[in-house]
Amino acid sequence: KAGVTQTPRYLIKTRGQQVTLSCSPISGHRSVSWYQQTPGQGLQFLFEYFSETQRNKGNFPGRFSGRQFSNSRSEMNVSTLELGDSALYLCASSRGRSSYNEQFFGPGTRLTVL
Amino acid sequence: AQKITQTQPGMFVQEKEAVTLDCTYDTSDQSYGLFWYKQPSSGEMIFLIYQGSYDEQNATEGRYSLNFQKARKSANLVISASQLGDSAMYFCALPAGGTSYGKLTFGQGTILTVHP
Numbered sequence: 001k002a003g004v005t006q007t008p009r010y011l012i013k014t015r016g017q018q019v020t021l022s023c024s025p026i027s028g029h030r031s032v033s034w035y036q037q038t039p040g041q042g043l044q045f046l047f048e049y050f051s052e053t054q055r056n057k058g059n060f061p062g063r064f065s066g067r068q069f070s071n072s073r074s075e076m077n078v079s080t081l082e083l084g085d086s087a088l089y090l091c092a093s094s095r096g097r098s099s100y101n102e103q104f105f106g107p108g109t110r111l112t113v114l
Numbered sequence: 115a116q117k118i119t120q121t122q123p124g125m126f127v128q129e130k131e132a133v134t135l136d137c138t139y140d141t142s143d144q145s146y147g148l149f150w151y152k153q154p155s156s157g158e159m160i161f162l163i164y165q166g167s168y169d170e171q172n173a174t175e176g177r178y179s180l181n182f183q184k185a186r187k188s189a190n191l192v193i194s195a196s197q198l199g200d201s202a203m204y205f206c207a208l209p210a211g212g213t214s215y216g217k218l219t220f221g222q223g224t225i226l227t228v229h230p
Contacts, residue, residue, distance in 0.1 A: 045216070
């Protein structure tokens with residue numbers, strides 16, 4: 001069974017630009033969660049989607065948004081990039097029926113904002 | 115609010131020896147679960163093991179086992195027969211639970227270095 005895939009793996013943007021990251025979950029998984037990982041703040045939850053609906057959201061500004069498609073693939077968008085948005089963005093998929101379902105992570109997208 | 119604490123920023127172990135990585139947690143939920151993940155330098159988070167709060171036995175997956183002490187709110191990961199490939203960052207994580215779907219609260223992580 002193929003794992004979680006994320007594209008692109010690396011991205012360099014400048015301040016003020018916007019970026020879209022993509023995540024394809026494990027086949028049969030309907031839940032996709034997104035996390036931001038930085039050296040200073042560690043791993044922080046952004047949001048979770050299940051069957052094209054956002055079920056949960058972390059404490060991030062509105063510049064961070066996402067969506068999920070009917071095939072469970074998910075995209076995350078960050079508008080008006082700031083230097084502090086430089087981070088590793090990880091997505092994770094799970095069956096999503098319970099908050100205790102195991103989450104399987106992708107390799108991440110490393111975003112650098114200059 | 116839920117909290118996970120990993121007090122060991124870094125640990126060193128000799129190859130083939132066992133090592134314990136500490137994790138304490140705080141939750142008001144009666145039913146909960148705990149995950150451990152491994153993050154190599156490549157960045158991908160690899161699921162290692164899961165412990166449910168009502169599981170009667172400590173979880174075991176190959177060389178990984180959990181020393182789960184519910185009363186002390188600790189869920190320490192034991193890696194037996196360490197290998198060089200075990201060198202990585204290790205995270206303990208607590209699901210938010212209930213209807214807070216998809217949210218894991220992570221500890222600060224422990225960097226494990228395995229020496230030959």
